[in-house]
Amino acid sequence: MIGPSFRAVLAAATDGDEQAFGVLWRDLQPALLRYLNAFAPGGGEDLASETWLRVVKALDSFSGDERAFRAWVFTVARHRAVDRWRRTTRHHDELVPLDALTNLPAPDDPAGTAVDAISSQAAVAQIATLPSDQAEVVLLRVVAGLDVAEVAAITGKRPGNVRVLAHRALRRLAQQLREEPRVRGQV
Amino acid sequence: MGSGGVFSAEMPDEPSQAIVPLDADTAERLLSARLDPDDAPPGYAEVARLLQAAAAPADQVELAGQAAAMDAFRTTHRRPAGSTGRPGGSRGRRVAARGGASGARGRVVALALAGAVAAGAVGLWTAGGAPFSRELGSSSGGPSAGGPGSATSGSGPYGPGGMGPGADATGSLRPAWPSVSSAPGATPVTNGRPPAPASTREPATARRTGGVTSPGGSSNGSKRTHPSRLPRPKPPTVKPPKPTSPKPKPDKTEKREPS
Numbered sequence: 001m002i003g004p005s006f007r008a009v010l011a012a013a014t015d016g017d018e019q020a021f022g023v024l025w026r027d028l029q030p031a032l033l034r035y036l037n038a039f040a041p042g043g044g045e046d047l048a049s050e051t052w053l054r055v056v057k058a059l060d061s062f063s064g065d066e067r068a069f070r071a072w073v074f075t076v077a078r079h080r081a082v083d084r085w086r087r088t089t090r091h092h093d094e095l096v097p098l099d100a101l102t103n104l105p106a107p108d109d110p111a112g113t114a115v116d117a118i119s120s121q122a123a124v125a126q127i128a129t130l131p132s133d134q135a136e137v138v139l140l141r142v143v144a145g146l147d148v149a150e151v152a153a154i155t156g157k158r159p160g161n162v163r164v165l166a167h168r169a170l171r172r173l174a175q176q177l178r179e180e181p182r183v184r185g186q187v
Numbered sequence: 188m189g190s191g192g193v194f195s196a197e198m199p200d201e202p203s204q205a206i207v208p209l210d211a212d213t214a215e216r217l218l219s220a221r222l223d224p225d226d227a228p229p230g231y232a233e234v235a236r237l238l239q240a241a242a243a244p245a246d247q248v249e250l251a252g253q254a255a256a257m258d259a260f261r262t263t264h265r266r267p268a269g270s271t272g273r274p275g276g277s278r279g280r281r282v283a284a285r286g287g288a289s290g291a292r293g294r295v296v297a298l299a300l301a302g303a304v305a306a307g308a309v310g311l312w313t314a315g316g317a318p319f320s321r322e323l324g325s326s327s328g329g330p331s332a333g334g335p336g337s338a339t340s341g342s343g344p345y346g347p348g349g350m351g352p353g354a355d356a357t358g359s360l361r362p363a364w365p366s367v368s369s370a371p372g373a374t375p376v377t378n379g380r381p382p383a384p385a386s387t388r389e390p391a392t393a394r395r396t397g398g399v400t401s402p403g404g405s406s407n408g409s410k411r412t413h414p415s416r417l418p419r420p421k422p423p424t425v426k427p428p429k430p431t432s433p434k435p436k437p438d439k440t441e442k443r444e445p446s
Contacts, residue, residue, distance in 0.1 A: 016264040018257055025256050030245030045252060052256055056263045118240035126237055141218040142238050167214055170234055174206045177233040 001145070002027050006066040014060050025052065028073055034120060034143045035074065038128040038135060039081045047084060051077040071150045074140060078154060127169075129176065134169035137162055206230035 002009055002023060012020035032051060037044035054076045062072060124143065128135050133155075140151045148166075152159045207228050209217070216222040217235055220242035224235040 018260060021260045022253065022257060025253060026245070026250060029252070029256070030249040033249050034241065049252070049255070049259070053259055053263070056260050118236060120240050120243045120246070123237045123240035123243075127241060138218070138238075139241075142220055142242050145219075145242070163211075163214075166218055167209060170209060170214060170217060170231070171206060173234045173237065174230045177237065178206070178230065 002066055006069070010059075010062075010069065021056070028070065031143045031145070032073065032077055034124045035139050036077055036081055037121070038124050038139055039132075040084050041125075041128075043084060047077065047080045050080045054080070067146070067150065070144060071146055071154060074144050074146065075154050126176070127173070130169050130172055134165050134172065137165040138169045138173075141166060
């Protein structure tokens with residue numbers, strides 16, 4: 001998060017200041033990439049570029065605080081991802097790279113239990129194994145840093161529904177991480 | 188997942204029984220990646236680690252595309268500065284560059300409009316007997332102004348230049364697959380521009396079709412004839428009024444006077 005200087009940064013970026021735009025980009029691009037890579041593995045970079053193009057073109061039309069800006073950028077990103085998904089006409093669950101899942105560290109692996117041993121890419125790939133609505137809610141909450149109301153607005157769901165999906169996702173993740181050694185043993 | 192596999196006999200019947208249900212506060216701390224794995228409830232320590240990893244700060248790989256993003260930003264922001272300040276400026280240049288075809292098309296349109304003007308004016312002229320030159324001036328304020336094709340009839344339900352029905356001034360939320368403008372608290376940003384309201388189109392149509400038609404008649408069905416080929420109207424001939432009293436017959440009076 002940029003913090004109190006967000007309004008000044010946004011105003012400068014709207015006026016064409018490249019450094020200000022760079023601040024916005026560096027703040028949001030990693031989360032954007034993680035979110036988009038979960039739904040279009042390998043296509044996250046392209047989708048993020050399309051998202052930023054849209055954002056830059058409409059930057060002078062935006063007014064709001066930093067949270068609203070984050071929500072807006074992720075709304076644009078979601079639009080891009082949905083368009084990509086429709087173009088490919090395949091269910092995006094099929095696009096999750098299985099290699100990334102098999103490379104996840106096992107919970108009983110001493111190296112894997114260290115927090116810094118789990119890469120953000122592997123963590124996002126693990127989240128992407130959830131049902132798509134649960135995965136999206138978790139990614140928007142955890143990766144994008146949005147609250148329940150913002151996620152509900154982006155996904156078109158009610159806040160209560162978002163909470164239920166998040167709870168189910170957490171439980172399912174806990175189950176998956178407990179079962180992971182046995183699942184890996186079957187492969 | 189995995190319970191029906193080869194090792195299902197070795198697995199506990201219901202592994203989720205060991206996972207305690209989460210309270211709302213713990214779930215919220217997990218989802219905001221603020222819950223330390225050591226403080227997590229049983230079964231959720233790995234989840235806390237996973238979510239913290241997902242929310243980890245950016246690494247250099249994720250920021251590798253900054254140069255390309257800056258180029259795109261520079262290109263997007265320099266384009267308006269180089270233009271003439273009017274969105275249609277480039278289109279105007281393209282139209283000007285096409286030259287020949289559009290010029291010929293313009294001449295055809297001009298001829299058609301001239302014919303329509305002539306037909307309407309002649310209709311007025313022949314109907315009312317007014318001079319042709321006066322009828323040309325009546326297209327803005329004469330009897331044809333305010334008719335069905337008048338420019339004054341262009342105010343639509345949203346007012347002139349107002350927002351169309353598709354525009355959303357409040358940034359209100361939309362159902363699934365939200366539009367760009369559905370971010371909470373954000374000013375609406377529609378894709379491109381909102382659809383042009385009818386009120387902005389109607390005057391243009393009116394300008395094309397109105398003001399040159401004769402009242403009660405249209406130029407569409409009338410046969411267009413050049414004014415110089417039309418028969419000139421005959422000036423009204425004034426005949427001397429017939430005398431009401433009978434003419435005196437001089438022959439008879441002359442015959443009576445002597446008597």
